[in-house]
Amino acid sequence: MVVQATLSWFTVAARDLPWRRAECTPWGVLVSEVMLQQTQVDRVVPIWQAWLARWPTPADLAATDLATVLRAWGRLGYPRRAQRLHSASIVITQQHGGQVPEQDDALRALPGVGEYTAAAVRAFAFGQPAVVLDTNVRRVIARACEGTALPLPHLTNAERILATTLLESASVAGARWSAAVMELGALICTARNPRCGDCPIRAYCTWYRTDMPDNAGPRRQQPRFAGSDRQVRGLILARLREGSMPTETIDLIWPDAEQRMRALTALQAEGLVVQKRGRYALPSS
Numbered sequence: 001m002v003v004q005a006t007l008s009w010f011t012v013a014a015r016d017l018p019w020r021r022a023e024c025t026p027w028g029v030l031v032s033e034v035m036l037q038q039t040q041v042d043r044v045v046p047i048w049q050a051w052l053a054r055w056p057t058p059a060d061l062a063a064t065d066l067a068t069v070l071r072a073w074g075r076l077g078y079p080r081r082a083q084r085l086h087s088a089s090i091v092i093t094q095q096h097g098g099q100v101p102e103q104d105d106a107l108r109a110l111p112g113v114g115e116y117t118a119a120a121v122r123a124f125a126f127g128q129p130a131v132v133l134d135t136n137v138r139r140v141i142a143r144a145c146e147g148t149a150l151p152l153p154h155l156t157n158a159e160r161i162l163a164t165t166l167l168e169s170a171s172v173a174g175a176r177w178s179a180a181v182m183e184l185g186a187l188i189c190t191a192r193n194p195r196c197g198d199c200p201i202r203a204y205c206t207w208y209r210t211d212m213p214d215n216a217g218p219r220r221q222q223p224r225f226a227g228s229d230r231q232v233r234g235l236i237l238a239r240l241r242e243g244s245m246p247t248e249t250i251d252l253i254w255p256d257a258e259q260r261m262r263a264l265t266a267l268q269a270e271g272l273v274v275q276k277r278g279r280y281a282l283p284s285s
């Protein structure tokens with residue numbers, strides 16, 4: 001019943017996201033999944049649309065220098081994703097004839113593609129019965145089926161087995177079930193304020209029926225962004241997207257010299273920033 005109720009709800013409530021449309025290519029799906037890994041849908045949509053208009057195939061992105069790619073990534077955050085997507089486009093172009101591969105091992109061999117992203121591409125791009133387990137799906141399953149407020153910090157085999165059982169019980173293509181439960185977690189069964197009153201599976205939800213006990217265990221603390229190295233890295237990259245800068249200008253970006261150097265050193269080690277003749281810049285290739 002959980003599955004059928006979720007699917008019925010999805011039929012009327014699904015958002016019209018561009019990577020869900022029939023005309024979206026496997027490349028478009030892969031780009032969306034990489035962008036969505038740590039960024040909200042609303043921020044991803046315009047960048048994804050501009051990205052696919054500019055680089056409609058992996059070969060188009062592979063032929064572009066990394067600095068241009070990092071500029072186009074804009075403020076989506078975690079720019080190593082852009083770097084890895086660029087590397088993946090080169091692998092796809094050189095080793096897969098420019099076509100996103102369908103097989104799990106080939107997908108997971110691509111830079112930046114792990115278990116989740118490979119499963120999502122297999123399901124949403126190729127219609128394969130892959131078990132797609134992102135944080136939204138895991139939360140819905142934890143609450144509805146196991147009666148716990150949140151899933152464990154790390155994915156377990158028990159969760160994979162349970163998710164596989166649910167997938168197999170869906171009488172529709174696996175991709176539709178995966179998209180439906182993911183949407184339910186994103187729109188209704190949210191982490192902090194689940195809208196149980198609007199939930200299509202309320203009657204079957206174990207956690208709801210047991211009065212929503214606070215049984216999630218110790219919460220993981222979200223690292224603070226303000227004052228973090230991540231903030232410093234973001235400020236440096238934002239300035240470098242406008243052009244190269246001498247060391248003295250970089251020094252003005254952040255007052256703490258030790259933290260500034262730590263961020264710069266890390267960005268250089270990751271290949272996101274280069275230093276040439278006393279100036280810092282985005283890498284050209």
Ligand code: SF4
Nearest residue numbers: 189196199202205208
């Ligand atoms: S009833 Fe509430 S807790 Fe249960 S799945 Fe729905 S929104 Fe989540």
